[in-house]
Amino acid sequence: MRYLISIVSLFVFVNSGFSQDYHFSQINRNNMLYNPAATGMFNGYERFSVTHRNQWIGAGTQFMTSLASGEVTIGKGIRDEKSYVGIGVLLLNDIGGDSRFGNKTGAINFAGIVPLNKQNLLSAGIQTAYTNRSADLSRVTFLSQWNGTAIDPTLPTGEENSMTTFGYLDASAGINYQYGQKQNKVVRENTISVESGVAFFHLNRPKLRYNAITTDKLDIKFIFNSKVTYTVSSRAALDFCYLQAKQGKHNEIVGGVYYKTLVTEGSKITKTKQDSYFGFGAYYQSTGVLIPGVSLDFGGFKFGVSYDMLLTKLRNGYGGSLEFSFSWTAMKYSIFNK
Secondary structure, X not given: OHHHHHHHHHHHHHHHOOOOOOOOOOOOOOHHHHOHXXXXXXXXXEEEEEEEEEEOHHHOOOEEEEEEEEEEEEOOOOOOOOOEEEEEEEEEEEEEOOOOEEEEEEXXXXXXXXXXXXXXXXXEEEEEEEEEEEOOHHHOOOHHHEXXXXXXXXXXOOOOOOOOOEEEEEEEEEXXXXXXXXXXXXXXXXXXXXXXXXXXXXXOOOEEEEEOOEEEEOOOEEEEEEEEEEEEEOOEEEEEEEEEEEXXXXXXXXXXXXXXXXXXXXXXXXXXXXXXXXXXEEEEEOOOEEEEEEEXXXXXXXXXXXXXXXXXXXXXXXXOEEEEEEEEEEOOOOOOOO
């Protein structure tokens, strides 16, 4: 029994701390995942995104997280000159290990965005989510299956309890602030822009029922994130990103900078062709991870690739993590704003 309890305790730790709970390294690509109030606060009208992460490639088993999201804006003006509403949907699948332990989450975000003046936006948002957690312990071996020479999966485990599948509703909320008028040509026309927000997740502290003998509650998770874009020249800019998450005793900080340079220039009069630029840089995670990456933004299309490099001794057993992101944004036309 003690082996099952140890495994369940590991599940709780891995999935309740931010460092493992649907973690993505490209913190500049999934704003509404970290703050419901950021839903709809982007340059454009509708946006659809996909992110996939293969974590701990060298662990000998798969730990994968996939996210698909969509955002629409209702009542948005051309230059954010009037109040509007942002609505977003998130679909997430996080699974890993021999037990296939993971969660499937569906969430919907609502945000109200109010312009304070031509260069300042303030928003508040809420999120309602449903998560289903499951595992298959028949795929896991125990020490009780040791036959004197090796682990024999055909031997009985001697365990009386198994992992149960369960689901729960979740509630979250946040506020977000943005400075700097949004333009199609971000690199050339903004000297400086700032976006910062705070959010609180698991406000209702949902119960986790992994089996008949354990009941736990998710701690409220606090997230602060900020991005500052500074124009170096008419063809280049620096993106500084920072995110801090605290949940219970777990605290994580991720920060770094990307350098963006203009590749092709968009049309100035017709605006049928938009700027495209290439970026590269790195983030550092307080748990001892260096995250170099590259990005390519081509009009409304955005691509990103990053690789987590463990700087601790764990790198020998787990290796790094590879992450891809893609998004498309409707920049000129809108379904809901005609």
